[in-house]
Amino acid sequence: MAKKNFNNALKKAFSKDALTIYLVVAIYAVISIMLYGDLASRQLTNMLISVSCYIVLAVSLNLVVGLLGELSLGHAGFMSVGLFSGCLFSMWTVDLIPMLYIRLPLAMIFGGLFAAIVGFVVGLPALRLKGDYLAIVTLACGEIIKNIITNLEITGGALGLTTTNSGSYIYSKPKVLLPYAIVLVLITVVVMMNIKKSRHGRAIMAIRDNRIAAEATGVNVTYYKLIVFVLAAFFAGAAGVLYGHSFANIKPAVFNYNMSIEILVIVVLGGMGSINGSIIAAIALKALPEMLRGLDKYRMLIYSIVLIVVMLLNSNQKFIEFKSKFSFKSLLKMKKKSKKEEISNEQ
Amino acid sequence: MSLFFQTLISGLNLGSIYALIALGYTMVYGIAKMLNFAHGDVIMIGAYSVIVTVSSLGLPPVIAILIGIAFCALLGVSIEFLAYKPLRKASSLAVLITAIGVSYFLQNIAQLIFGTQQLAFPKIINLDAIKIGSVQIDGITLVTLCVTAVIMVLLTLFINFTKIGKAMRAVSEDKEAAELMGISTNRTISVTFAIGSALAMIASLFYGATYTYIKPTTGSMPGIKAFTAAVFGGIGSIPGAMLGGIMLGIIEQYSKAYISTTMSDAIVFGVLILVLLVKPTGLLGKKISEKV
Numbered sequence: 001m002a003k004k005n006f007n008n009a010l011k012k013a014f015s016k017d018a019l020t021i022y023l024v025v026a027i028y029a030v031i032s033i034m035l036y037g038d039l040a041s042r043q044l045t046n047m048l049i050s051v052s053c054y055i056v057l058a059v060s061l062n063l064v065v066g067l068l069g070e071l072s073l074g075h076a077g078f079m080s081v082g083l084f085s086g087c088l089f090s091m092w093t094v095d096l097i098p099m100l101y102i103r104l105p106l107a108m109i110f111g112g113l114f115a116a117i118v119g120f121v122v123g124l125p126a127l128r129l130k131g132d133y134l135a136i137v138t139l140a141c142g143e144i145i146k147n148i149i150t151n152l153e154i155t156g157g158a159l160g161l162t163t164t165n166s167g168s169y170i171y172s173k174p175k176v177l178l179p180y181a182i183v184l185v186l187i188t189v190v191v192m193m194n195i196k197k198s199r200h201g202r203a204i205m206a207i208r209d210n211r212i213a214a215e216a217t218g219v220n221v222t223y224y225k226l227i228v229f230v231l232a233a234f235f236a237g238a239a240g241v242l243y244g245h246s247f248a249n250i251k252p253a254v255f256n257y258n259m260s261i262e263i264l265v266i267v268v269l270g271g272m273g274s275i276n277g278s279i280i281a282a283i284a285l286k287a288l289p290e291m292l293r294g295l296d297k298y299r300m301l302i303y304s305i306v307l308i309v310v311m312l313l314n315s316n317q318k319f320i321e322f323k324s325k326f327s328f329k330s331l332l333k334m335k336k337k338s339k340k341e342e343i344s345n346e347q
Numbered sequence: 348m349s350l351f352f353q354t355l356i357s358g359l360n361l362g363s364i365y366a367l368i369a370l371g372y373t374m375v376y377g378i379a380k381m382l383n384f385a386h387g388d389v390i391m392i393g394a395y396s397v398i399v400t401v402s403s404l405g406l407p408p409v410i411a412i413l414i415g416i417a418f419c420a421l422l423g424v425s426i427e428f429l430a431y432k433p434l435r436k437a438s439s440l441a442v443l444i445t446a447i448g449v450s451y452f453l454q455n456i457a458q459l460i461f462g463t464q465q466l467a468f469p470k471i472i473n474l475d476a477i478k479i480g481s482v483q484i485d486g487i488t489l490v491t492l493c494v495t496a497v498i499m500v501l502l503t504l505f506i507n508f509t510k511i512g513k514a515m516r517a518v519s520e521d522k523e524a525a526e527l528m529g530i531s532t533n534r535t536i537s538v539t540f541a542i543g544s545a546l547a548m549i550a551s552l553f554y555g556a557t558y559t560y561i562k563p564t565t566g567s568m569p570g571i572k573a574f575t576a577a578v579f580g581g582i583g584s585i586p587g588a589m590l591g592g593i594m595l596g597i598i599e600q601y602s603k604a605y606i607s608t609t610m611s612d613a614i615v616f617g618v619l620i621l622v623l624l625v626k627p628t629g630l631l632g633k634k635i636s637e638k639v
Contacts, residue, residue, distance in 0.1 A: 128624060147616075305448075312430070
């Protein structure tokens with residue numbers, strides 16, 4: 001009995017999900033050592049917070065695109081709602097709560113909730129629309145959000161929010177923000193993994209695969225569609241608050257459909273519904289343009305060519321065969337197979 | 348009252364540009380069932396081709412326009428051949444991301460060749476303004492409206508009465524059945540891309556004449572607006588794209604004139620969402636019944 005429990009525990013500790021968490025922790029451990037030991041280059045330091053935010057954005061968008069199967073082109077809109085509301089909250093309470101470790105999480109929750117409310121409103125049309133029509137509505141919502149924030153006086157209009165004014169100084173350096181980024185990424189990853197494994201996740205995937213069949217078996221489609229949009233918006237908003245604290249000035253025009261598309265590209269390249277994939281693709285796609293900075297003029301050109309080639313290769317039958325032949329998994333299997341053959345030969 | 352009519356004219360002008368671009372989106376969608384996000388950037392390439400042929404090479408406008416149309420049609424066909432054709436059987440999201448990649452590619456190529464600063468678009472249409480009562484219609488607006496009307500009539504005739512037009516409708520209705528009838532889907536898709544891109548080039552002429560400056564990112568906003576217009580009218584429907592484009596242009600100009608210049612985009616997109624909530628497949632889109 002004890003052995004069985006131990007085996008189960010062992011299985012759990014080496015399950016795919018757990019490995020993802022180890023991977024994230026390991027990456028951040030290395031980065032933390034580099035950052036606090038002053039080994040990190042300036043380039044890396046500047047990238048850290050924004051890459052972390054993109055991981056959260058991609059993993060949360062994956063819930064909508066990968067699990068629910070609906071195309072959303074307005075994720076940057078949710079992010080900016082969270083960013084501006086959370087940063088304003090932080091600016092107003094900076095005298096009241098000077099401790100960052102209380103204020104920032106509170107601001108993240110505040111911004112996240114605000115974004116979740118907007119996510120609920122955007123989720124409503126999702127009940128009636130689907131496919132490309134829903135995609136254009138989410139895109140439209142993102143643009144409306146951007147337009148409204150640009151016209152609000154409270155957020156500084158088109159000039160944006162300045163976080164370094166005396167009296168409302170909330171700007172923080174990457175070194176200060178990194179622990180919060182790590183916690184946010186871990187929470188997002190754990191929550192998304194558990195949703196995916198739970199009956200809620202199965203219900204959401206059932207809606208993706210066949211809405212009518214899911215409805216017939218008693219899945220509450222309305223509830224799940226709304227909850228997916230609300231949850232994704234919440235995490236996008238929380239990531240936005242973190243993002244906002246790492247910049248001295250934030251302009252609302254940055255959060256346009258191009259940014260939403262950038263997040264979508266990460267999700268699709270990482271693999272629909274795959275949390276591991278989203279994390280790796282976020283790091284790779286955000287790091288790639290930075291690494292190509294030396295090539296300056298050509299870097300975005302190379303980026304676009306890489307994007308096209310990867311998409312073409314991924315749907316090429318011959319390449320898929322080639323990939324599956326040399327993947328890590330199949331190599332392991334081959335080893336097992338040859339062992340089995342050895343055993344059977346001996347017999 | 349004069350502001351009302353003046354706005355109507357400028358709305359029609361802008362709407363014609365949107366409609367021409369939206370036609371490209373909707374035709375490609377109807378036939379290849381894909382959102383061609385790179386379509387907006389074909390407009391930008393078309394505008395640059397006019398700048399090169401007219402401003403740099405000094406060719407007469409008519410020849411420049413013909414070269415531009417041929418070039419854009421070729422560009423559209425080659426984009427389809429290189430980037431979208433290998434993905435015929437892939438998921439629609441994979442095609443969408445590839446289209447986004449192509450869009451980035453075109454923008455960056457233009458940036459490398461022409462730089463990031465904006466270039467002046469040459470004046471190719473010189474017509475005096477006409478005054479009707481207190482309403483003034485610019486020469487370029489007049490040309491835009493007339494040309495767009497002629498193109499729409501021709502396109503409708505082409506789609507309805509020529510062999511290729513019929514093939515296009517057949518492929519968009521049922522690809523497999525069309526193939527069984529001996530229609531070459533690949534050729535039909537190529538023709539669609541060629542026509543769509545040629546229309547985008549014509550739209551770029553009017554866009555350049557109205558806004559007078561061209562940048563590598565010029566294509567993206569009219570592209571998105573035209574895409575919105577296509578969905579507004581019911582994506583896949585050719586009359587829908589015409590109606591959607593013109594209505595979108597009129598709504599945009601009226602909200603700029605009467606409500607707020609800075610909030611016009613929000614109003615346009617807001618109207619789109621309202622229309623889609625009432626009619627989920629757009630104004631003229633076909634109602635799709637679900638099979639269980």
